[in-house]
Amino acid sequence: MSEEVRQPPDATDAPAEPTVAPVRVEGLIKSFGRKRVLHGVSLAFPRGMTTVVLGPSGCGKSVMLKHLVGLLRPDRGEVFFEEERIDRLSERRLGPIRRQFGFLFQQGALFDSMTVGENVAFPLRELHGGPPYDEEAQVRRVLRLVGLEQTIEQFPNELSGGQQKRVALARAIVLRPKVVLYDEPTTGLDPIRSDVINELILKLQRELRVTSIVVTHDLTSAFKVADHMVMMYEGSVVLEGTPEEFRRTDHAVVRRFLRGEASEEELRAIREVTAENRAATRRIGGAR
Ligand SMILES: Nc1ncnc2c1ncn2[C@@H]1O[C@H](COP(=O)(O)OP(=O)(O)OP(=O)(O)O)[C@@H](O)[C@H]1O
Numbered sequence: 321m322s323e324e325v326r327q328p329p330d331a332t333d334a335p336a337e338p339t340v341a342p343v344r345v346e347g348l349i350k351s352f353g354r355k356r357v358l359h360g361v362s363l364a365f366p367r368g369m370t371t372v373v374l375g376p377s378g379c380g381k382s383v384m385l386k387h388l389v390g391l392l393r394p395d396r397g398e399v400f401f402e403e404e405r406i407d408r409l410s411e412r413r414l415g416p417i418r419r420q421f422g423f424l425f426q427q428g429a430l431f432d433s434m435t436v437g438e439n440v441a442f443p444l445r446e447l448h449g450g451p452p453y454d455e456e457a458q459v460r461r462v463l464r465l466v467g468l469e470q471t472i473e474q475f476p477n478e479l480s481g482g483q484q485k486r487v488a489l490a491r492a493i494v495l496r497p498k499v500v501l502y503d504e505p506t507t508g509l510d511p512i513r514s515d516v517i518n519e520l521i522l523k524l525q526r527e528l529r530v531t532s533i534v535v536t537h538d539l540t541s542a543f544k545v546a547d548h549m550v551m552m553y554e555g556s557v558v559l560e561g562t563p564e565e566f567r568r569t570d571h572a573v574v575r576r577f578l579r580g581e582a583s584e585e586e587l588r589a590i591r592e593v594t595a596e597n598r599a600a601t602r603r604i605g606g607a608r
């Protein structure tokens with residue numbers, strides 16, 4: 321991990337906006353059936369910065385992200401957008417708030433039967449009830465931003481996985497959102513294609529001055545794009561700070577995660593399964 325430490329954007333050329341976090345959650349608790357997934361998560365995502373949320377599979381990262389745009393409702397706790405409480409709003413009243421967000425989901429599928437251009441135009445048509453007068457200009461603007469203007473007439477299955485992610489990203493930003501949410505944007509991509517996505521996250525933050533929230537377990541990507549980092553573990557936030565603070569932390573869970581090591585408990589579970597498999601293999605061998 322030798323990447324340079326990134327500094328937050330220069331305060332002097334930041335837009336004249338309130339400094340409070342545009343998105344904030346307080347004490348989020350969420351269960352599915354009897355399983356509690358979020359155990360009281362409180363976080364504020366600083367304006368104009370990129371916050372990376374790290375954590376092992378199943379710790380509740382995607383569930384937390386879905387609460388920010390009202391796709392899931394908390395059992396307890398609060399969600400704020402620009403200091404307005406939004407977790408109890410009706411779907412109708414959530415509409416204009418959701419349009420301030422661009423999201424790139426983990427399964428960020430494009431519509432196969434539509435061209436790239438039509439996919440990207442989709443949110444514009446939904447908003448305007450039909451194509452707006454400057455649709456093509458808007459579509460070309462965002463496709464140019466992700467470097468794929470030339471694919472406008474193509475269909476998603478003619479593109480690589482990395483290109484499809486970039487088209488999904490273009491679609492996510494076509495309504496000029498204030499906040500962009502990325503759920504595992506580099507999963508399934510090779511290192512070079514992942515880096516193209518990282519560069520795009522940085523470019524959008526610089527050029528569109530968005531607040532970005534990136535959920536990932538790709539550490540190279542995390543340290544490349546983060547101004548601010550959060551580590552979640554088993555439904556709670558265990559550490560929050562700068563990338564430098566993360567590199568230097570002596571928090572055992574975070575260190576293990578950054579080194580890619582399994583915990584004692586996980587290792588024990590793996591050993592038990594291996595031992596069971598060995599016993600089963602012996603039984604099969606004996607029966608022959
Ligand atoms: N709609 C749902 N109904 C029931 N259980 C759910 C639902 N969504 C998530 N869960 C459960 O909540 C837990 C956390 O899921 P979540 O998707 O937030 O994990 P994650 O941290 O994003 O993991 P990954 O890194 O694998 O994407 C998991 O055990 C998952 O099975």
Ligand SMILES: [Mg+2]
Nearest residue numbers: 381382426503
């Ligand atoms: Mg997830």
